[in-house]
Amino acid sequence: MSNQNGLNRRVFLTGASALSVTGFPAHAQAQAAFPTRPISLIVPFAAGGSTDIVARLVGQKMGELLGQSVVIENRAGAGGNLGSTAVARAAPDGYTILMGTISTHALNPAILKTVTFDPVKDFTPISLLAIVPNVMVVHPDFPAKTVPEVIKLLKENPGKYAYASSGVGTPLHLSGELFKSLGGVSMNHVPYRGAGPALNDVVSGAVPIMFDNLPSSAQFIRTGQLRAIGVTTKARVSSFPDIPTIAEAGLTGYETYTWNALFGPANLPRPIVDKLNSVANAALTDANVKQRLNDVSAEIIGSTPEALGEHVKIEVAKWFPIAKASGAALE
Known part of the structure; x- marks a missing residue:
């Protein structure tokens, strides 16, 4: 697996000391x-x-x-x-x-x-x-299929499109806000009480875009009910190796999880x-x-x-x- 923020992935095991506790407080x-x-x-x-x-x-x-x-x-x-x-x-x-x-x-x-x-x-x-990686997904009928196409579409239609999330202030809400900030685009936020109802509305086409935890969207992506635009981590994920990261697909510096x-x-x-x-x-x-x-x-x-x-x-x-x-x- 790839490095994240220079974290040490080796298991840090500490040996047990054989010192006597006699006389210790x-x-x-x-x-x-x-x-x-x-x-x-x-x-x-x-x-x-x-x-x-x-x-x-x-x-x-x-x-x-x-x-x-x-x-x-x-x-x-x-x-x-x-x-x-x-x-x-x-x-x-x-x-x-x-x-x-x-x-x-x-x-x-x-x-x-x-x-x-x-x-x-x-x-x-x-x-x-x-x-746990997040993913940007869209309804299959959404006209843009890549990150550059999404950014171009949103810039040409400021405020026309909305994105769903699992609630105000959640990592998924702010994943959308970071996308807006780095991409210089405008989208309306539609918060839900949890990922389930939000996903239902994106699958039905009521809302065209969503930022979600990848595990929640995985089955919808596999069955073609949702189209993945990109994962939000720095590196691709092993469970969906064909989905590019949002950063590599065109939005440099984008990373959430x-x-x-x-x-x-x-x-x-x-x-x-x-x-x-x-x-x-x-x-x-x-x-x-x-x-x-x-x-x-x-x-x-x-x-x-x-x-x-x-x-x-x-x-x-x-x-x-x-x-x-x-x-x-x-x-």
């Missing part, structure tokens, strides 16, 4: 024994979505490797803000961790009317697990960070986990904590001005 002994009880993995979205799927796949395997259950807790609300805030305010002991996303750590800080956490200062990065990563509260002790990083990245090498993630076109990463920390800073810098310019706002 109680907190040091607790860290050495970690975990001694189940871990709560907070998913800040409803069950059944792509973030929940990744969490359950990776969490189950992590639990097997740790010898303690990793319990998935779905705490949906405010675009992921409720669950993220709960982890930011949790005790830094490793027993409450977060499945964070581009929404929780790059978009929400820009579009929430009340920001309840700092995406950099209030969390300890653990590992970037996977990247959805990502899933593990975070703990701020000031999580390094031995606990290393242990969680080790088992999370080891879980990604499990044959079943790899197959299931590949099935949904997810690109497996498995990073160091430092690489995830840098990734978040880059994403915040990239998306903050785009999110602000979009006018999206969440309570």
Whole structure:
């Protein structure tokens, strides 16, 4: 698989130390024994979505490797803000961790009317697990078939065409806004309450264009009910190698995707960070986990904590001005 933002894809496994804890303070002994009880993995979205799927796949395997259950807790609300805030305010002991996303750590800080956490200062990065590509799709009757043709059509007909997304302030909404910004074009945004109803309207022809997670659109593309213009990642995806990237097809610098990563509260002790990083990245090498993630076109990463920390800073810098310019706002 290709590199993304210089991330280290090698599994970062830390060896267990054989040092005696005799005479160590109680907190040091607790860290050495970690975990001694189940871990709560907070998913800040409803069950059944792509973030929940990744969490359950990776969490189950992590639990097997740790010898303690990793319990998935779905705490949906405010675009992921409720669950993220709960982890930011949790005790830094490793027993409450977060499945964070581009929404929780790059978009929400820009579009929430009340920001309840700092995406950099209030969390300890653990590992970037996977990247899920987005795709620009159109109804088969849409007259443009390539990125340059789409841009030309939109420039000749400003405001005539609309694009659908899964909701205001979502990565898919802002994928469209980035396309507009870099392409210098005008499109109306039609937000839906989820990808399902949006896809239905694009398939029916009610809305001609959509930016979607590739797994959601995959079957429609395969059956010819939708035509893919381009994937949004820097490199082509293995599940659809014939679909060009939007960047290579003519819109230089265009890149968006959805990502899933593990975070703990701020000031999580390094031995606990290393242990969680080790088992999370080891879980990604499990044959079943790899197959299931590949099935949904997810690109497996498995990073160091430092690489995830840098990734978040880059994403915040990239998306903050785009999110602000979009006018999206969440309570």
